Amino acid sequence: MSSSEALDGLKDLHHLSEIVGETVTDLELLARTKPKLFEVVVNGAGNIFRLDEAIVSNKFFSDVVHHISDNFGVGDKITSTREMPGELEVESRPKTEAVYKKLEAWGYIKTISRSKTVLLKPFTTIPDLGSE
Structure with missing residues (x-):
């Protein structure tokens, strides 16, 4: 899986950090220690990002x-x-x-x-x- 697929369309961990309000360090730790929970966070942030993009563009x-x-x-x-x-x-x-x-x-x-x-x-x- 590529890194963009792993981040559900988000640019990078900094982008994820901006959306969820957590530090990049904390997100990296979460990804290593609780990968399933990290996946949920990424999917939720991806949905928020897509919603925002759709609202702004349409x-x-x-x-x-x-x-x-x-x-x-x-x-x-x-x-x-x-x-x-x-x-x-x-x-x-x-x-x-x-x-x-x-x-x-x-x-x-x-x-x-x-x-x-x-x-x-x-x-x-x-x-x-x-x-x-």
């Missing part, structure tokens, strides 16, 4: 995440992919479905049935795009 993605974050708590049923475009005043159910698929893959939401999707964990970091 306004619609950002709008959906902000809507969910502002209106729902962990365990709540969130707006369906059919209703979300109307709430955001856009016509794009396929785009909403694509955003939901990414959020589910990254562990933020879970579709329980065709009519119920719940928020599993809060969005811990949401970059502010400012007013455009």
Whole structure:
């Protein structure tokens, strides 16, 4: 496995350190002494990094995440992919479905049935795009 694969898309241990708020030395120690726990930390940081990148690079993605974050708590049923475009005043159910698929893959939401999707964990970091 290459070092970039081992770091789940993150640049290096310094990048991981910035995301998780631990020193590089502590992360190196964790990697040596508890590799499974280190893998969990890396995967979680990778998901945070991908979420941040998606929010910054895609306004619609950002709008959906902000809507969910502002209106729902962990365990709540969130707006369906059919209703979300109307709430955001856009016509794009396929785009909403694509955003939901990414959020589910990254562990933020879970579709329980065709009519119920719940928020599993809060969005811990949401970059502010400012007013455009």
